[in-house]
Amino acid sequence: MRIGELARRAGVSTRALRYYEQQGLITARRSANGYREYGEADLRLVSEIRSLLAVGFTLDDARPFVACLRAGHESGGACPESVAVYRRKLAEIDDEIRTLLSRRAEVAAQLAGTCTGCAALRRGNES
Amino acid sequence: MRIGELARRAGVSTRALRYYEQQGLITARRSANGYREYGEADLRLVSEIRSLLAVGFTLDDARPFVACLRAGHESGGACPESVAVYRRKLAEIDDEIRTLLSRRAEVAAQLAGTCTGCAALRRGNES
DNA sequence: CTTGACCTTGACGCTGACGTCAACGTCTAT
DNA sequence: ATAGACGTTGACGTCAGCGTCAAGGTCAAG
Numbered sequence: 319m320r321i322g323e324l325a326r327r328a329g330v331s332t333r334a335l336r337y338y339e340q341q342g343l344i345t346a347r348r349s350a351n352g353y354r355e356y357g358e359a360d361l362r363l364v365s366e367i368r369s370l371l372a373v374g375f376t377l378d379d380a381r382p383f384v385a386c387l388r389a390g391h392e393s394g395g396a397c398p399e400s401v402a403v404y405r406r407k408l409a410e411i412d413d414e415i416r417t418l419l420s421r422r423a424e425v426a427a428q429l430a431g432t433c434t435g436c437a438a439l440r441r442g443n444e445s
Numbered sequence: 446m447r448i449g450e451l452a453r454r455a456g457v458s459t460r461a462l463r464y465y466e467q468q469g470l471i472t473a474r475r476s477a478n479g480y481r482e483y484g485e486a487d488l489r490l491v492s493e494i495r496s497l498l499a500v501g502f503t504l505d506d507a508r509p510f511v512a513c514l515r516a517g518h519e520s521g522g523a524c525p526e527s528v529a530v531y532r533r534k535l536a537e538i539d540d541e542i543r544t545l546l547s548r549r550a551e552v553a554a555q556l557a558g559t560c561t562g563c564a565a566l567r568r569g570n571e572s
Numbered sequence: 573c574t575t576g577a578c579c580t581t582g583a584c585g586c587t588g589a590c591g592t593c594a595a596c597g598t599c600t601a602t
Numbered sequence: 603a604t605a606g607a608c609g610t611t612g613a614c615g616t617c618a619g620c621g622t623c624a625a626g627g628t629c630a631a632g
Contacts, residue, residue, distance in 0.1 A: 322608065332609090337590060351598060353609055373548045376588075395555050404556040411549045415542060421500045422538045428522050429531040449578065459579090464620060478628055480579055503618075 321346075324356045328364040335364065341377050343367060343384050363387055366394045374411070379403050448473075451483045455491040462491065468504050470494060470511050490514055493521045501538070506530050 325332045338344045339354075344363050346354035363384055370380045382403055383394030394400060452459045465471045466481075471490050473481035490511050497507045509530055510521030521527060 320609075331590075333590060333592085336611090341589095351609080353598080371589085373551050374545075401556065404552060408549065408552050408556065411545055411552065415545050415549065418501075418538055418542050418545065422535065422542065424500050425531060425535050425538065429528065429535060447579075458620075460620060460622085463581095468619095478579080480628080498619090 319356050321354045321356070324361060324364065327361055328368065330364060330368060338364070338367060338377070343377060343380065359387075370394075375403075375407060379407065446483050448481045448483070451488060451491065454488055455495065457491060457495060465491070465494060465504070470504060470507060486514075497521075502530075502534060506534065 319327075321332045321335055325335055328335075335344070335354075339346060344360060344367075346356055346360070349355050366383055366387060367377070367380050370383060371377070382397060382399035386397035386400050387394045389397070391397060395404065446454075448459045448462055452462055455462075462471070462481075466473060471487060471494075473483055473487070476482050493510055493514055494504070494507050497510060498504070509524060509526035513524035513527050514521045516524070518524060522531065
């Protein structure tokens with residue numbers, strides 16, 4: 319199939335597919351007229367990339383997963399490199415969650431009127 | 446004081462201060478030679494901006510707080526516009542936390558080998 | 573007079589994952 | 603032969619908050 323069909327079936331833009339190729343994530347053989355030609359396996363690769371992006375992975379993070387699929391594994395997450403990325407990502411997400419929780423607490427405290435500068439206004443009503 | 450001193454005292458770069466001015470957050474009177482001149486109140490404004498940025502606010506979010514301080518209030522969060530931003534931010538943070546938690550769950554599931562895509566292949570389970 | 577620390581405006585660089593032209597070639601149908 | 607639906611490469615635009623030059627003006631000290 320050509321790039322337009324792959325794009326439609328994968329639910330991405332052709333621009334994205336060319337970008338993935340430029341970043342070395344996917345490759346395409348070329349037909350005589352220079353058009354990119356893809357197979358079913360490529361649809362699989364793109365789907366993997368998309369689902370990884372959807373959970374917050376970068377394209378760089380997705381590389382070992384794509385390599386794993388290309389190496390013939392059933393799942394992109396079956397290889398040790400992929401597992402390492404999973405672990406790292408999990409740690410990153412946990413970090414972000416912790417950060418957000420402490421930010422939330424700070425903002426909530428401010429909103430609750432415990433702001434140190436609000437003492438002058440404290441004698442009245444809250445909304 | 447001039448821009449360099451304000452920058453040192455506020456712990457920011459001069460570039461940042463000029464950027465804040467360009468964005469309309471702070472202003473400076475000019476001395477005869479064209480140099481920016483700041484007062485103590487400006488240090489207060491910049492500190493407010495910095496602490497807001499530190500908890501994930503954008504410069505745009507910081508505007509009502511700065512306006513509030515300039516209007517003579519003790520705290521930048523004392524004005525209704527600021528409170529509105531607090532509330533909106535709180536909702537945004539909660540959204541992000543929810544998103545991250547669901548991502549975390551997905552990634553953890555993958556890492557545990559219970560990938561949802563594989564479940565369909567095994568038994569037909571869905572969540 | 574010259575160094576050097578300070579200031580000015582202007583403008584490009586950076587990060588990620590593309591969107592959106594531009595300008596052009598290819599193939600099919602009418 | 604011509605429209606138009608597809609493909610190609612190249613390159614700039616987007617979002618935020620600045621960093622980092624470039625090229626120069628100002629001012630006090632030695």
